[in-house]
Amino acid sequence: MMKIMKTIFLMLSLSITNAAEAKLQILTTTTNLSWLAQQIAGDKAEVVPLLTGVEDVHYINAKPSFISKASNADILCSVGLGLELGWLPKVLEKSGNAQIQPRGKGYCVLGEGIDVLDKVTKKVDRSMGDVHPEGNPHFSLSPDHLIKADSNFVGVLATVDPTNSDYYLAQYKKTKSELQQLRDRIRKELSAKLEKGTKILEYHKEFTYFFHAYGLHSAGSMEELPGVPPSAGRIAKVALKAKATGVKAAISAPYSPQKIVQRVSAIAKIPSVVLPVHVRANTEYNSYPKLQKHLAAKLIKTIKPQVQP
Amino acid sequence: MTTRHKLMPMLGGGALVVFFLAVFFLVVPTLANAGDGSGLQYSVAADIVGKLGLKESPVTDSTRDRIIPREVELMFYGAIDHRFDGMVSSAAHFEGGAVFFELHEAYIKTSKLIPRSRIKLGSYFLGIGRLNRFHRHDWPFISAPKSHENFLDAEGVQDTGLEYAWLLPIPFYLEWTLGFTSGFTFGHTHEAGSRPRMPTHYTRLGTYTDLSDESGIELGFNYLGRKATNGERLRLFGLDSTAKFMSGKTLRWLLQGELWLRHLRSSTNLLQKDLGSYIYSQYGFNKNWFLGIRFDAFNELTRTSALTGQREKNITYGIVPTATYASSEFSKFRLAYNYYEERELSETKFTDHRIELQSTFILGAHPAHDF
Ligand SMILES: [Zn+2]
Numbered sequence: 001m002m003k004i005m006k007t008i009f010l011m012l013s014l015s016i017t018n019a020a021e022a023k024l025q026i027l028t029t030t031t032n033l034s035w036l037a038q039q040i041a042g043d044k045a046e047v048v049p050l051l052t053g054v055e056d057v058h059y060i061n062a063k064p065s066f067i068s069k070a071s072n073a074d075i076l077c078s079v080g081l082g083l084e085l086g087w088l089p090k091v092l093e094k095s096g097n098a099q100i101q102p103r104g105k106g107y108c109v110l111g112e113g114i115d116v117l118d119k120v121t122k123k124v125d126r127s128m129g130d131v132h133p134e135g136n137p138h139f140s141l142s143p144d145h146l147i148k149a150d151s152n153f154v155g156v157l158a159t160v161d162p163t164n165s166d167y168y169l170a171q172y173k174k175t176k177s178e179l180q181q182l183r184d185r186i187r188k189e190l191s192a193k194l195e196k197g198t199k200i201l202e203y204h205k206e207f208t209y210f211f212h213a214y215g216l217h218s219a220g221s222m223e224e225l226p227g228v229p230p231s232a233g234r235i236a237k238v239a240l241k242a243k244a245t246g247v248k249a250a251i252s253a254p255y256s257p258q259k260i261v262q263r264v265s266a267i268a269k270i271p272s273v274v275l276p277v278h279v280r281a282n283t284e285y286n287s288y289p290k291l292q293k294h295l296a297a298k299l300i301k302t303i304k305p306q307v308q309p
Numbered sequence: 310m311t312t313r314h315k316l317m318p319m320l321g322g323g324a325l326v327v328f329f330l331a332v333f334f335l336v337v338p339t340l341a342n343a344g345d346g347s348g349l350q351y352s353v354a355a356d357i358v359g360k361l362g363l364k365e366s367p368v369t370d371s372t373r374d375r376i377i378p379r380e381v382e383l384m385f386y387g388a389i390d391h392r393f394d395g396m397v398s399s400a401a402h403f404e405g406g407a408v409f410f411e412l413h414e415a416y417i418k419t420s421k422l423i424p425r426s427r428i429k430l431g432s433y434f435l436g437i438g439r440l441n442r443f444h445r446h447d448w449p450f451i452s453a454p455k456s457h458e459n460f461l462d463a464e465g466v467q468d469t470g471l472e473y474a475w476l477l478p479i480p481f482y483l484e485w486t487l488g489f490t491s492g493f494t495f496g497h498t499h500e501a502g503s504r505p506r507m508p509t510h511y512t513r514l515g516t517y518t519d520l521s522d523e524s525g526i527e528l529g530f531n532y533l534g535r536k537a538t539n540g541e542r543l544r545l546f547g548l549d550s551t552a553k554f555m556s557g558k559t560l561r562w563l564l565q566g567e568l569w570l571r572h573l574r575s576s577t578n579l580l581q582k583d584l585g586s587y588i589y590s591q592y593g594f595n596k597n598w599f600l601g602i603r604f605d606a607f608n609e610l611t612r613t614s615a616l617t618g619q620r621e622k623n624i625t626y627g628i629v630p631t632a633t634y635a636s637s638e639f640s641k642f643r644l645a646y647n648y649y650e651e652r653e654l655s656e657t658k659f660t661d662h663r664i665e666l667q668s669t670f671i672l673g674a675h676p677a678h679d680f
Binding site: 052054055056058059061062063064065067068071072085086087088089090093094095096097098101103104126129130227228254255 | 391394420421422423424425426427474475476478480481482483484515516517518519522523525527553555557558596637639676677678679680
């Protein structure tokens with residue numbers, strides 16, 4: 001028994017001394033956010049995403065490993081706009097970490113105050129599927145929206161670690177101009193190869209902000225109700241409409257039901273392509289700029305053969 | 310303490326649902342008007358179950374061969390203030406041909422007071438094992454496994470007391486739960502109970518590890534003890550484990566099991582030992598369709614013949630295949646076949662075949678999901 005007590009005491013004291021010397025611990029839900037947080041926090045913080053980039057962020061389990069990570073975090077950043085509502089509150093509560101819970105100084109919701117697309121004007125109820133009542137939360141693929149989200153993050157960072165606030169502000173300015181340059185570069189590339197307003201159909205409205213950022217146009221989603229696979233009737237309707245209105249491609253995230261996407265693409269006679277939504281380690285899109293380039297290149301490769309036959 | 314009223318004993322199940330919904334819709338608008346900005350959330354969970362015996366059964370079960378609302382639960386929860394959250398739920402149960410209205414849970418909790426800690430005070434389901442930590446309408450199958458029913462009751466052990474959970478400051482998940490509850494009663498009863506010689510005390514050490522990006526396994530070690538008024542001493546030792554393998558939004562494979570050993574020492578110092586377990590394996594075809602099978606086993610280790618005083622080897626086992634259709638996370642339909650057989654000294658004592666049907670649905674808010 002004494003031995004166990006000693007071990008526990010040792011672990012406790014170790015964790016306390018570690019905390020004193022260690023860098024700021026920042027957790028983010030998605031990998032896109034962790035890229036952003038690392039850019040701004042620089043070498044002052046260790047940034048870890050809870051997710052790896054493959055998951056469907058709508059459907060996550062509050063894994064105890066998340067809880068364990070959250071218990072040590074100084075800041076926890078989420079996308080917000082209801083995206084992580086099904087699991088994150090559980091992680092925050094079970095962490096026993098008051099600082100990262102709502103109204104704690106390390107509680108950080110990046111989507112707060114951004115220009116939300118697809119705002120819901122109707123009264124929402126559950127018969128409408130997993131609709132995002134606060135508007136489309138998938139903003140992180142738009143560099144402009146990310147810059148805005150960035151300013152939310154800097155605010156939280158400076159509150160938690162005021163001694164380094166000048167450094168963070170400088171990093172923010174640097175990141176902002178880098179993101180603007182990236183946006184201009186990608187925009188130039190896309191507008192050179194694709195017509196302005198090129199219509200693209202999405203499975204779920206996860207790429208809408210990307211199109212919005214680059215003068216492309218989302219032709220809507222294949223889903224009729226978010227989170228509910230479309231019926232055969234819906235598939236035919238969407239595909240025929242896509243064909244009639246000159247939609248150029250059907251795109252989907254890796255976890256979307258590919259059979260449905262293939263079916264739409266076959267009826268509409270348009271190419272389809274699977275695109276990543278998040279940065280992922282050990283891939284060619286392991287950073288945000290690379291993800292943007294990857295998306296642009298893939299879109300051009302999918303659509304261009306049709307534009308210039 | 311559980312407050313129970315035998316309410317409308319002659320009332321049928323349909324009337325019960327109507328009654329509850331009426332209460333709900335009368336109460337909720339008032340709350341919504343009064344509780345502006347309080348963040349109070351509310352929901353109703355209904356659990357409708359039908360049981361059909363395929364053979365004469367020695368099991369007396371008033372819920373057999375009929376379809377009943379096994380439970381209709383009203384839940385209210387939200388932040389009490391900047392430190393505390395609260396939850397109050399009441400449920401109507403259909404039991405023995407009568408409807409019972411009871412206070413299910415009423416507790417105040419916080420995870421903001423002591424770092425890495427959660428504290429809960431009030432009436433709640435004890436934080437031990439796997440099934441006992443979840444509301445029955447959130448279980449992956451319809452009815453409790455034999456071991457759970459015998460050791461922790463058909464629904465679970467609920468009592469009034471204090472529970473403390475602490476996340477150890479180590480780089481992986483290890484949570485230690487410790488609780489004390491009044492112990493006047495144990496398990497589901499409509500009695501007031503009496504002061505125990507030693508209140509119910511329990512502990513769980515839970516750990517977890519990721520197996521891959523989309524899968525993980527949780528393991529829990531449990532102990533519960535209580536000494537009743539008459540001197541009977543109960544000790545439960547348990548192991549619980551849950552593994553989940555996700556694929557996108559689909560729970561591709563769920564593997565869940567519990568193993569419990571019960572020591573019951575009577576006031577005359579006779580020790581009765583029982584061992585029970587179940588294992589449930591469920592495959593998900595997509596986010597709507599699931600097929601699972603559960604194996605139950607229960608063994609009275611100390612059963613002796615009344616005549617000869619000899620040990621009598623025995624086992625009760627069950628096989629329960631279960632199909633689930635989840636229209637969404639708020640509405641599920643299940644169909645299960647239950648086969649139970651009790652064997653004693655290599656002879657079959659009884660068998661029971663029955664079919665069970667279930668519909669559970671949730672109206673209103675639903676708290677975020679646990680692993
Ligand atoms: Zn979405």
